């Protein structure tokens with residue numbers, strides 16, 4: 001079907017309120033309209049072809065254009081598109097998916113509460129945590145510890161948890177509920193520390209904040225991404241998560257692992273918390289890769305201990321009064337089941353474990369370029385940090401938009417990477433091969449070199 005591109009652009013500007021968009025820029029230049037996609041590639045409305053370096057938005061894990069997922073959607077929608085999950089009603093895909101997730105998650109996590117995305121899944125986690133402590137007579141435990149640079153979404157509650165710079169500019173948050181402690185940023189750790197000392201410093205920071213918040217009697221939960229995503233792909237020092245987890249256990253604080261990005265293969269495992277970081281959280285959050293982004297679905301995985309409490313009615317006949325029309329939507333759950341089946345059949349996690357270290361190693365070769373200060377991440381979750389001075393780590397002025405310039409040069413060469421201020425993030429579909437990696441690194445090198453020339457021309461370097 002032929003589209004009138006000018007009309008689409010105009011309608012887009014006039015009617016579609018885009019999330020996370022600079023409206024001043026958007027109203028001038030408009031958007032790239034992505035029209036179709038296949039495998040590792042996307043195509044815009046003018047039929048320009050790009051390698052998708054960000055899997056949509058950390059989510060199209062098994063790659064684009066999977067007919068099997070389209071078929072399963074059509075079959076489930078035709079057989080039984082929707083029926084209520086409330087009041088002792090259920091549906092087959094939601095039941096089967098819950099059992100499957102329980103089998104994939106750490107062995108203490110056997111209960112699944114569904115929503116339509118990561119923000120709401122986090123929001124529900126906090127609501128359930130508060131309910132849990134109310135039920136066991138510890139109602140003073142309300143406060144939550146989160147981290148600066150952590151990203152947990154943008155519902156009212158999730159944005160209160162979120163600690164990324166500028167995220168809540170001009171918006172309100174829930175007052176006095178969340179304390180943000182230091183993020184773990186090994187590239188910018190305090191002068192003179194080694195990684196082990198930095199880990200001690202971060203653990204101390206947790207303990208100090210816990211005391212200032214009123215101690216274990218006041219604090220209900222800690223929430224963290226195993227590797228921070230939108231905050232700049234920050235990998236914590238070795239042992240950090242385990243030490244914070246142990247502190248949480250010692251203080252009766254529930255540990256929420258926000259695996260919206262890291263689950264479903266990005267680090268080579270269905271869930272990273274235990275497999276990579278050696279912890280069994282009380283709650284795991286997932287979304288995105290759960291359906292490879294083919295349909296919205298979020299899940300809050302709960303431990304047996306939490307479920308044993310919340311399953312008891314508050315009073316005779318009282319219901320567990322939280323949930324959504326679309327909790328456990330049959331079409332979304334059917335897609336998730338098929339997505340997991342494909343991941344297992346095609347050994348997608350194994351591909352990440354094999355190609356991921358090569359992606360890390362090859363991206364690190366870019367560190368010889370004069371503005372590449374850091375290349376960090378793990379497996380299919382990587383980031384390049386640009387700086388003006390590699391010795392001092394001084395940043396290139398914000399208004400130079402270095403991340404965006406690099407992204408634009410990549411796009412001109414057929415690769416989509418995500419700019420976040422002075423960072424460029426790579427979170428590709430998990431089907432990349434070593435050949436794809438070689439192509440990507442060669443494009444990035446040329447794009448960064450062109451960016452350096454531009455920055456010099458514009459007197460930013």
Ligand code: PLP
Nearest residue numbers: 117118119151152153229260261
């Ligand atoms: N948690 C993490 C770690 C995320 O990266 C995101 C989104 O990027 C969210 C939560 C929010 O998920 P959603 O955008 O599906 O609400």
